[in-house]
Amino acid sequence: MALQQVIAGIDNENQIRLECEITGLYKATSYGAIVDTGFSGGLVLPQVIAVDIGLETVGAGNVTLADGSIRTLPMYMCKVKIGDVIQETDTLVMGNDVLIGMNVIDQFTLIVNGPKGQVSVEGAESAAGIRNALIQNPHDRLVNTLKKLTGR
Amino acid sequence: MIKALSQDLISQAKEIYERLKPTIEKKNWGEYIAIDPISKEYFIAPKLADAMRTARDKYPDRQFFSERIGFKSAVSFSYSHLHLT
Numbered sequence: 001m002a003l004q005q006v007i008a009g010i011d012n013e014n015q016i017r018l019e020c021e022i023t024g025l026y027k028a029t030s031y032g033a034i035v036d037t038g039f040s041g042g043l044v045l046p047q048v049i050a051v052d053i054g055l056e057t058v059g060a061g062n063v064t065l066a067d068g069s070i071r072t073l074p075m076y077m078c079k080v081k082i083g084d085v086i087q088e089t090d091t092l093v094m095g096n097d098v099l100i101g102m103n104v105i106d107q108f109t110l111i112v113n114g115p116k117g118q119v120s121v122e123g124a125e126s127a128a129g130i131r132n133a134l135i136q137n138p139h140d141r142l143v144n145t146l147k148k149l150t151g152r
Numbered sequence: 153m154i155k156a157l158s159q160d161l162i163s164q165a166k167e168i169y170e171r172l173k174p175t176i177e178k179k180n181w182g183e184y185i186a187i188d189p190i191s192k193e194y195f196i197a198p199k200l201a202d203a204m205r206t207a208r209d210k211y212p213d214r215q216f217f218s219e220r221i222g223f224k225s226a227v228s229f230s231y232s233h234l235h236l237t
Contacts, residue, residue, distance in 0.1 A: 040220075041227030042201060058204045059186070060157050061218035061226035070225050072162060075218060077204060090200040090218075090227065101227070103200060 004084040007032075008110075008119040016112065016119050020100065021081040024053030028081075031098045035110065038066075039101030042089030043080055050093045053078070063092065080104055085123060157189075157215045164189040165217030177222050184226065186216040200226060 008018035016035040021028050022045070029052070036044075041063075045055070055076035063073045076091040080100070089104050109122040157165075165187040172194065176185065184200040186207040187193075193210070197203040200218060207216045218226040 036229075038230045039227070040229075057215060058208055059215035059217055060162055061200075062224065064225040064228035064230075066229040068230075075204070075226070077201060077208075088201050088205060090204060092227070103227070 006083045006121040008121050010112070010114070010117040010119060016110070018082065018100070018119065018121060020098075022049075022053060022098070023079040023081070024050075024055050026054035027052070028079075029053055033098040033100045035105060036099040036101055037105065039099055040103065041092060041101045042087075042103035043078065043091040043101065044095060044097070044099035045078075045091060045093055046096050046098070047093050049098065050076070050091075055091060055093070058090075082108065083121065083123070157217065161189040162217055168192055168194065169217070169219055173221075181222040183221050184218060185221055186218050188214055188216055190214060196221070 006018055008016065011017050011032075017032040018035060019030060020033050021030045022043070029049070031049075033043075045053075055078050058075055058077050060072050061075045062070050064070050073092060073094070076093065077088055078091050079086055079088050081087075082100075082104070085107060087104060087107065107123070111120045111122070113119070168187050168189065169185065172185075176196065180196050183196050183198050184203040186195045186200075186203040188195075188207060188211055191211070193207075195203050195206040195210075195216075197206060200220070204216060204218060207214075220226050
């Protein structure tokens, strides 16, 4: 699916960044957010940005942090626009960077050209189809079964 | 005014989730749940934002406890649940 041009690339710390517009209760602002495929949620915002744009509090949830510890943290909602795709997504407030996680990225196809430092972003019209195809793969079926058994 | 989730309400929501677990893990594994500890109602959706939005639409003045069904947390950093050793 053709997507309005999205500015994306690899920064000098080897992180993939893409331009997004984040809309809170008070205002909208654009950021070059880091794509964090290790983050299963939607969005992470630093406190200073969260206060600036205003976030809607929706409650709390358990969050597994990178060190493996689990904490119950406040959860918020805001809108994120990438290209011409607008999503309302779950949001955490922590750290110093704007992170975009898999709950947002799973709507898109990202193609990374490492040697050229280029990243292209497309709408993922067939994301569900790809996921279903992966589930049919015997290895993924095994992994999914193990996940169900272990709960991890 | 929005009723914030106290530690007590979070504990109640976690208890509700533990009670629901045997049933919903079979049917909705990998989906998300938002629990209202006051009404004890819960809302399940494939995406966390959808579960929270449905809950908020029904009870706009309340807050909800969220989990990913079958997982230890609603969201995670580093996504290490595939470690099998």
